[in-house]
Amino acid sequence: MLFLPLFFIVPKAFGQDEKKSIELKTILDNISLQYNVKFNYAEGDIKGHSIFPPPKTLPLRAKLVYIANRTNLNYKEVGEYIVIYSGDKPGKKRCAYIIDEFGYPVGNAVIQLPDNEKIVTRNDGYFELPSSFTGIIYIDHLNFEPVSINIRDFTDDCKEIVLKLEILELEELVAERYLATGISKKRDGSFTIKPKKFGILPGLIEPDVLKTMQQLPGINSIDETVSNINVRGGTHDQNLFLWNGIRLYQTGHFFGLISALNPNLANEIKIFKNGTSAFYGESVSSAVDISSHTTDIGKGNFTIGANMINIDFYTKIKASENSNFELSARRAFTDVLDFPTYSKYSKRIFQNTVVTGLDNSTDVNYKSDKEFYFYDFTGQYHQKIGSKHNLYVDVIGINNNLDFTQGTINSQTVVTEFSSLKQLTLGASANWKSQWNDNHSSEAGFYTSYYNVDGRNAAIETQQIMEQGNKILDIGFKLADSQKITEQYNLHTGYQFNEVGIKNSDNVNEPSYNRTVKEVLRTHSAIGELDYDSENKKIHSRGGVRFNYIEQFSMFYAEPRLQFNYLLAPSWQLEVLAEMKSQTASQIVELQGDFLGIEKRRWVLSNNNDIPVQRSRQISIGATFKQNGWLISLENFYKKVKGITTAGQGFQDQLELRNDIGSYTVIGSEFLVQKQFKGFYTWLSYSYNNNNYRFNAFSDRKFPSSFEINHSINTAAIYEWNNFKVALGSKWFTGRPVTLPISSELNFAAASKPEITYNFPNSNNIENFFQVNFSATYVIKATENSQLQLGISVLNIFNRKNIINRYYRISSENNGIEVVNTYALERTPNALIKFSF
Missing domain, CATH: 2.60.40.1120 (Carboxypeptidase-like, regulatory domain)
Structure with missing residues (x-):
């Protein structure tokens, strides 16, 4: 039936x-x-x-x-x-x-x-x-x-x-193709850059992480260098830079005009402006985590390329089915060939320094009087052990070298003096990562980082020789464990130990003076973090806390971190980020002429007295709309950093020789609107910052920060068609604060030598900055596994004469006051050729 x-x-x-x-x-x-x-x-x-x-x-x-x-x-x-x-x-x-x-x-x-x-x-x-x-x-x-x-x-x-789509925890996107192909924003509040998928940005022909991050709203460089990146009003030393777990204290070649990190290397770069994971310490501003680690062994490949400054290569060698090597190196040929790019870079970086003459700021014959070059190298070994374990061993080296010779003829003989500036970074790390099962993973790692800058300044007029040194040895290890408790909750725990030693030395022959200061700090950190994802995937949040203990100060304190993302509707997301952070190592400027006036900042450690531990707290609230090729985001934030010193802010006015302790507070907004039409897309970003100092020992009044950029606007139009990419964009921001003299006459009564009498600090501004940049690349597929990449870029197309710094000094010629302007790069072309197979 x-x-x-x-x-x-x-x-x-x-x-x-x-x-x-x-x-x-x-x-x-x-x-x-x-x-x-x-x-x-x-x-x-x-x-x-x-x-x-x-x-x-x-x-x-x-x-x-x-x-x-x-x-x-x-x-x-x-x-x-x-x-x-x-x-x-x-x-x-x-x-x-x-x-x-x-x-x-x-x-x-x-x-x-x-x-x-x-x-x-x-x-x-x-x-x-x-x-x-x-x-x-x-x-x-x-x-x-x-x-x-x-x-x-x-x-x-x-x-x-x-x-089925692979679901990765903490990797869900808020926006893909954020500003350019290869840049995305994650639901954990971070920005991710994948250099191998990088498209193009105005003025860039390579995926330079430190220049790329300056395109993000809220991130600027007040002097257009990668060694002075200001994130939401902070100083460069307040950013944490990690490469495969190694902390980097040097980020630039050519003293900041070129990134010290080879753009061929990174597999993934994460940038946090706020809401940083509790596993990141030692920064009161942003964190930049650069990783070249992958879980698969992959195939071997080789890349060699050159631009108008340097030549570089990268190779990946598959040693076996379970191991590989990655090697890279880059060296400038500026000591051999003189292209227009080097001439413009040289004029920009050496102006108003000993190299060009502090008295008249006129360039010397650099072909005979100065010799400059740089190089960097990296190495990585990856070994898979079974199906669950991966071992990574990494090394990195970064070097800048400047030799400068002065000569003159007197009545009897020819007199020459030799000066030099050498900047070196060496680092190594070993990391063991284990994936025990789908729900449990752990990691153990060790690193060491060495930084050294040596300067020798021989004055030809006085025969005075001043030798300076700044050395850092940073050693640390970490343990981390991740456990999926339920489908909604993930628990992350860890422990980190750091020992940092910093040595500063000065040696002068006339008058005889010698000083050596060495400090060491050891910090222990315990970390706990909990992730939550709702069943309907509308809520993603992470809450954590970092407990720090500094041995030398017997100081214990906690740093809570929070990240919350809510999907209001398919096209709308709300984000709340908050954090408290700290750091013990920072940079100061003792004298503006230190290290030939080129790399005048030196690293120092907190002594819990006149150099306190810097502490910050920050909160931001933002919303993102994404639909039909439109991307619109708005974020408002509040940030306060305590424990800064006047020496750490690089003043060139009445505060230059003071050593007061204070704070800065920033209130700001960041806005982005972006539209995509198939291969063409365009965007505009706007940032507002109200950034104020308070140094009570100097004045009860607050005054603008030296790194305040009230208004900043970036624009770009980008077109990608098959293997051809072109980008045109502009950058505009209000001039940085400056302190003006009250009078054009010197004050002879206040001290044993004449002085400049200044107005209230940073009560005026220099002229606004405006620059238009262009770049284009084309890839020729030679065979299925090889390609030739060609690129060209022009910075400051209209050759605008932008002033990026201004200060006043006493003229040696007429005992009056003269103004010294530092100018941004002139029109600077660059070209790239790169072959990969």
Whole structure:
């Protein structure tokens, strides 16, 4: 009785299918229109064939297999035609096509066959299997969960395989292609840059992380260098820079005009302006975490390139199935060749220093009087141990070298004096990462970082020789563990130890003076952090706390961190970020002429007295809208940093020789609007900062910070078409604060020597900054595995004469007051050629 109805239903169903069968000629005509292809066949071959039409969602080649299996007709592609013909009975083809959960085809998926041969799917997700293969195939794609399928499961028709999107904790996007391809904003509040996917930005032809981050709202460089990056009004030393776990105290070549990090290296860069994870310490401003670690061994490759400043190379060597080496090196040829780029960089960085003459600021003959070059190198070894463990060993080296010779002829002989400035960074780290199972992972790491800057200034007029040194040795290790407690909660715990020693030395021959100061601090940190994701995926939050203990001060304090993201609607997200942070190492300027006036900042450690531990607190609230190619974001923030010193702010007025302790407070807003039209997109960002100091020992009144940029506007128009990319953009911001003299006359009564009497600090501003930049790149595919990249950029297209700093000094010629301006880069071209295989 139960099976009886089937005898009536099944025949009816088959009857309906037969009624819906269509002549093959009509089916081919429909396919021709759908895919814009042409069929060639003899009418007699297809006459009499009527079949049920294939589903419209099938890829073209899957439909051809479908037809061949039902009509016993053959097919082949000849030029622009698909030929259908009768002949020997075709064998059954085993094919499949891959789609995602939304029905879109998945191209470039990798199919691993039982004999280790690999097949890559077409753009329509289609692939075929040789008839001789048996066993299990593995399908993998970067953005999807891998799957395994037994070949026996393949039917006569093409098999449909659905890949599920891979869900990564803390990696959900707020916005993809943020400003440029390869830049995205995550739900944990961070910005991520993937250099290998990097598109283009105005003025940049390589994915330089330190220049790229300056395009983000709220991040500027007040003197257009990468060694003076100001995040929401902070100083450069208040940012934490990590490379594979190694803390970097030097970030620039050419004393800040070029990034010290090879752009070929990084696999992923994370930038936090606020809401930093509790695993990051030693900064009261931003954190920049640069990693070149990957979990897979990958294939070997080689890249060599050059621009108008340096030549570089990068190589990845696959030593075995479970290990590889990565090596990179870069060296300037500025001591051999003199291109226009070097001339402009040289004029910018050495102006108003000993190299160009402090008295008249005129450039000397640099071809004979100064010799400058830089180099950097990195090495990485990756070893997979079993299926759960990865070992990484990394080394890095960064060097700047300037030699400067002065000469003069007196009545008796030729007098020459030799000065030099050398800046060196060396670092090494070892990291062990274990993925015990899908819910549990752990990590252990050790690093050491060494920084040294030596300066020798020999004055030809007085025969005085001043030698200076600033050395840092930083050693640390960490333990971290991550455990998925439930589907909604993840617990992260860890411990970190750091020992930092800093040595400062000065040696002068006339008058005889010698000083050496060495300080050491050891800090222990315990970390706890909890992630939460709601079941409906609308809420993502992370709360953590970092407990710090400084041995030398017997100081214990906690730093809470918070990140909260709420999906208000499919197109709207609300974000709240908050944090408290601290740091013990900072930079100060003792004298503006230290280290030839070029690298005048030196690192010092807190002594819990006149150099306190810096402490910060920050909160921000923002919203993001994303729909139909539009991206709009607005963020408001409040930030306060205590424990700063006047020596750490680089004053060049009445506060220059004081050593007062104070704070700065910033209230600001950051806005971005971006629109994308297929390959063309454009954006505009605006930042507002109200940044004020308070030094009670100097004055009860607050006054503008030396790093205040009230208003800043960045714009860009970018077009990407196949392998061609072009970008045009502008940068405008209000001039930095400056302190003016009250009178043009010197004050002879107040001290043993004449002085300049100043107005209230930073009560005026220099002229506004405006610059237009251009860049373009083109990639030529030489073979399937090799390519040639060409690029060109022009900074400051209109050659605008921007002033980026101004101070006043006593003239040695007339005992009056003279103004000294520091100018930004003039029009500066650059070109790139890079070959990869």
